[in-house]
Amino acid sequence: MKELGKINSLLINRFTANGAYLALHDGEEVLLPKSYLKEEFKEGQEVEVFVYTDSEDRPVAVTNRPVALLDEFAVMEAKEITRFGAFMDWGLPKDLFVPKSEMHVDMVEGAKYLVRVCLDYKTDRLIGVSKYEDFLELETRGFEEGQEVEALIFAETDLGFKVLIENAFEGLLYKNEVFIPLELGDKIRAFVKKRREDGKLDLRIEPIGREKYEEGAEKILTVLKVKKFLPLHDKSSPESIKELLGMSKKHFKQSIGQLYKAKLIKILDNGIELI
Structure with a gap:
C-alpha cells in the first residue's frame, strides 16, 4: 500500500456506522474512524489523512499528523519497554514500536531517542528504528562555512x-x-x-563573522523597543547577559557597540537605553 506512512489526500467513498471509507489508489478502501469525522464531510469530498495500521494491524486513516512520516526522523519518548522492544510516543493513538533488534542502545522508559519511521517489508507495518547511523549520509563536502x-x-x-x-x-x-x-x-x-x-x-547557533553582530544588535534593539531600557552594561556578569538575552558577553559588547555607533542607543552607567 503506497499510502502507508504518508499524508494523503483521499476521496470519501461512503459513510457507515463506524466512520467513512476512503478510496485508495489501488481501488481498495481505508477506514477513517467516526471520531475523526467532521460535520461538513460529504461523499466525494477530498480529505487529508495519515495512513497507518491499528492495534489489529488493519490499515486505518487518521486526521492527526505524527511527529514523523515514513523515512523521517523525530525525537520520541519511550512510553513502555518490553523484552521485544519499545513503544514510542509519536503523536498517534497507537504507539510506534521499535523492535529490540533495531535499537541503537537499550532504551529506558521515559527517556527520549532519535527514531526513524521505517516500513517493515516482511509484515508491511510501520516500525521505528533508532540505529540512526545506518541512514546518515557521510559526504558533507557540499556544506560551506557559515551556511x-x-x-x-x-x-x-x-x-x-x-x-x-x-x-x-x-x-x-x-x-x-x-x-x-x-x-x-x-x-x-x-x-x-x-x-x-x-x-x-x-x-x-550564532552566524559567523560580521553577520553575527548585526543579528545580535537586531535582537537587542527588538527587546529595547518593548522595554526601553535594559540593566546590562560592560561590567554585567556573563550570567546576567545570558539570562536576559541568550547571548555571550563578548557578543553583547560587540552588538551594543554597533548600536551605539549607529546612534540608536545610549550607554548609561547602569544599562542601555533606546534613543
Missing part, C-alpha cells in the same frame, strides 16, 4: 549537543558555545562552523 542549516537536537554528550542536519547528516553544537536553553527534540536554525576529518559537521 545556515536546519538542525534537530537529539542527544546530549559531555562535549555538547548532537544534532541531525537536514534529516540526513550528523553535527555537533559545543556546550561552551551555546547560550540559550536547548532540549532534546528542539528544531533550530544553526550555522556550519567547520567540517571535521570524519565528515561530521561542527555547528554554532
